[in-house]
Amino acid sequence: MKRAVFPWLMLLAALSDAAGCRRSPTYDYEVANYDLAFTLDDASPNAQVTMDLTYQVGKTPKKDGFKFVGNGRVSHLACFDAQGKPLECRVVQLREAKLEWYFPAVRDVRQQVRVTFVLEGFVHQSGNERRIDVPWAGVFRVPVRAAIYRVILPSGGNVEVTQAQPAAYHKDRTGQNDVFVFRQSPLSERHFRFAYRR
Numbered sequence: 466m467k468r469a470v471f472p473w474l475m476l477l478a479a480l481s482d483a484a485g486c487r488r489s490p491t492y493d494y495e496v497a498n499y500d501l502a503f504t505l506d507d508a509s510p511n512a513q514v515t516m517d518l519t520y521q522v523g524k525t526p527k528k529d530g531f532k533f534v535g536n537g538r539v540s541h542l543a544c545f546d547a548q549g550k551p552l553e554c555r556v557v558q559l560r561e562a563k564l565e566w567y568f569p570a571v572r573d574v575r576q577q578v579r580v581t582f583v584l585e586g587f588v589h590q591s592g593n594e595r596r597i598d599v600p601w602a603g604v605f606r607v608p609v610r611a612a613i614y615r616v617i618l619p620s621g622g623n624v625e626v627t628q629a630q631p632a633a634y635h636k637d638r639t640g641q642n643d644v645f646v647f648r649q650s651p652l653s654e655r656h657f658r659f660a661y662r663r
Contacts, residue, residue, distance in 0.1 A: 493523035495608045497575060499652065502615040503597060504642075505588060507663070512587040512597060516580040521610075528570040530578060533561045535601050538585040547577035554580070561601070594627055596660030609652035616645040616659050628660035 497519045504513040514534075520527060544554035544566040554566040566578055589596050602614060614631075618624060620643045626634075629647070631654045637644040645659065 492607050493525035494527050495521050495610065496605060496652075497521040497610050499605075499609050499612040500615070501602055501613070501657075502617060503599075503659075504617040505595070505597070507595070507619060510586045510588045510590070512584045514580075514582050514584055518578050518580070520576040520578070522571050522574055522576055524572055526570040526572045527576065529565065529567045531563055531565045532580070533563050533601050533604065534582075534584070535599075536561050537587055538562075539564070540583045540585055542580070542582040544581075545579045552578065556582075592662075594660055594662045596628060596658070599657040600655070602657035603649075603652050603655035605652070611650045612648070612652035614647040614657050616661075618643045618645075618661070622663045624661050624663055626659070626661050628658055630654065630656060630658040 498517070499519075500515075500517040502515045504515070516532065518530065520530070539556050539562045542554055542556055542564060544552040546552055546568060552566050552568050554564065557563040557565060564580060564582065566580060568576060568578065587597060589598070597616070603609070603612065617639075620638065620641050624643055626645065629645075631647050631649065634645050634647045637646060647657070
């Protein structure tokens with residue numbers, strides 16, 4: 466008798482899922498703007514990372530955020546609000562490094578956060594080619610309406626881009642730096658790759 470009951474329970478559970486009784490969580494906010502910049506030095510394997518996020522918060526209060534950034538070593542983490550005021554933040558080492566930041570609870574507003582940190586040993590070199598591989602770049606649990614990835618290199622010499630994902634980009638000059646800019650609206654490419662040589 467017990468053996469006959471178990472398949473029926475499994476069937477009821479499957480029907481409940483199909484009917485929408487088990488739903489994935491919903492979130493009352495989205496990311497309006499996301500700007501992720503990697504500043505690289507030709508002589509260093511480290512990357513200085515700046516991540517600017519603008520949350521569009523709904524009626525449910527929001528007071529924190531997080532981002533997984535791979536399994537490399539993170540150092541020099543700092544977080545700020547739109548006025549440059551420091552925010553509490555920390556690195557939680559799980560299977561990946563998880564960055565967390567906290568701000569006073571807000572609702573029905575835009576909340577800006579700037580996160581800066583160093584990824585140590587992040588740049589891979591093979592011969593004269595240097596590359597970064599960022600599978601976590603575009604991974605979010607909510608929609609991202611507009612995203613920009615930037616790679617900032619010291620100017621000087623000809624830079625040949627040997628790999629780019631997304632494929633479309635343009636090059637700017639800012640001060641003494643060459644800046645390679647990738648735009649997406651909305652964010653669709655989760656994986657970011659960039660490789661170059663001089």
